[in-house]
Amino acid sequence: MTESNLSLPEVTRCAFCDYLSGRRPFTILCRSDRVAALVTREQRGVGHIIVVPVRHAPTLLDLSEDERHAIIDTVALVAKAIDEAFERPGIAVWQNNGTAAHQTIPHVHFHVAGTLPDGGTEFGEVPELTIDETDRIAAKIRAGSDHLC
């Protein structure tokens, strides 16, 4: 695989790899051998989930075909689960590659979030939820969905 031209954020450790390995506590909505869905502590919508490959891959350009397929399946299943759990009139999906595109963690991730009561999603400051709070969001999303990853 050739190197891309994307500028990546510099970090000492990958936060998503730390969450997936259990090194740092985080709410994992679901995981398979290829893909995982995490409940972010920075909720920018109503039911805001982050879908990642289990393997550390910096950007969209670094994914295998199998990973691409597994990820988009989970993005769509999570969107459906958010629809059922939170009954929002909109669901936003976004994904950034490279610091020039505002990527902050160099492990490719898709955001999936139900829209806020006033519409849209919050891109400014949001409070950081506790793990108990993100566990409750996961429980609500899982309630009507037996398979997400």
Ligand SMILES: [Zn+2]
């Ligand atoms: Zn990683």
